[in-house]
Amino acid sequence: MGRLAYVNGRYVPHAQAMVHVEDRGYQFADGVYEVVPVIDGVLVDEEPHLDRLGYSLGELKIAWPVTRPVLRLILRELVAKNGLQRGLVYFQVTRGVAPRDHKFPATAKSALVITTKRMPAPSEAVLRDGVPVSSQPDLRWPRRDIKSISLLPNILAKQAAFEAKAFEAWLVDAAGVVSEGSSTNAWIVKDGAVITAPRTHDILGGITRLSLLDLARNTGIKLVERSFTLAEALAADEAFLTSSSAFVLPVTSIDGKKIGTGKPGSVTQQLRAIYLDNVTRQIKAAS
Incomplete structure (x- = not known):
């Protein structure tokens, strides 16, 4: 069939x-x-x-x-x-x-x-080396919390990122604030704190994002839900993105600039492991 x-x-x-x-x-x-x-x-x-x-x-x-x-x-x-x-x-x-x-x-x-x-799992090379991100202007309407099928600004940003040989576009407003990716949520790590934009009308409340926040609260990792700028992202110790297709994926460069060591960081790797453990539990519960 x-x-x-x-x-x-x-x-x-x-x-x-x-x-x-x-x-x-x-x-x-x-x-x-x-x-x-x-x-x-x-x-x-x-x-x-x-x-x-x-x-x-x-x-x-x-x-x-x-x-x-x-x-x-x-x-x-x-x-x-x-x-x-x-x-x-x-x-x-x-x-x-x-x-x-x-x-x-x-x-x-x-x-x-x-x-x-x-869809296959992310390759070992991607998990080992992380992915590049390109910053793009945020042209979307103000109700990004609604998962609307109207995605033309997202498509334009994703295409621009593709042409820049990046995996994803991080969308930046006129004040230099990163809201999220064209099809992902954006995160940075600085001085041990994990930072991601708060859930408002400015971002789509990603389900992987929501699950990861709930899981991470029990680990002792410091979580901060606040907006961050592109300048902060470029100066971060680590960066990563979350989505339903990639789960937790390391970001190792933005606009060609290396983030931290240029390799996936320990906090990102820990969070990916936590999320995958959660997926395993759901599979076992459904069996």
């Missing part, structure tokens, strides 16, 4: 998965999404992802397309049908199909699309 997608109540071959031309996600980016990692066939941090989906839907006044328990069942069924052991599940909810009009449609039904993708 080939790869399947889920589109509005049907499991269909991925190559035939389609939405209507007047789906408001296509015409207005009027929708939200989530990406959940899958390890050994288990959805990692599933409940916090569903919590955030509910938050994003509520902020945009989009109805759940199915109930939360039904969505859980669909996610598991698609993972099983595709034999996904390691990778990502992407699910997107839009306001639905309606004649094109900026106002909310009166009768449209929320649309749900789910796909899966296989």
Whole structure:
């Protein structure tokens, strides 16, 4: 059996998965999404992802397309049908199909699309050497806490980072403050303290970020949730990023400047180990 997608109540071959031309996600980016990692066939941090989906839907006044328990069942069924052991599940909810009009449609039904993708673990070379980051101007709208499918500024930043031979873009506002990455959360370590931006409308509340903060509080590591500048990042002892696809990944240079020793630091390595232990516990609990 080939790869399947889920589109509005049907499991269909991925190559035939389609939405209507007047789906408001296509015409207005009027929708939200989530990406959940899958390890050994288990959805990692599933409940916090569903919590955030509910938050994003509520902020945009989009109805759940199915109930939360039904969505859980669909996610598991698609993972099983595709034999996904390691990778990502992407699910997107839009306001639905309606004649094109900026106002909310009166009768449209929320649309749900789910796909899966296989993804290998980060290579040993990446974990050993870390990744480079490029700073890019933050051009996004003020409600970054909503996981909207409107991602054009993120795409432009990521492309600019790619052209600069960097793994990720860290977004910097006019005051020189780093908010987050184009698809990740940004962290630095200075004098033993782990620093990351507070959860406000200025950043997306990353689920890996949230889990890592909760896990790290029990380790004795000093955690500081505050904004930091690009200048502070360049002078940091360590830096790293978090995301659902990479978990915890060392950042060893920014704009070509070495961070700390230029190698993954001990705090970053400790935090990655803590997070991976948490993933292992979730897999065992699901077995």
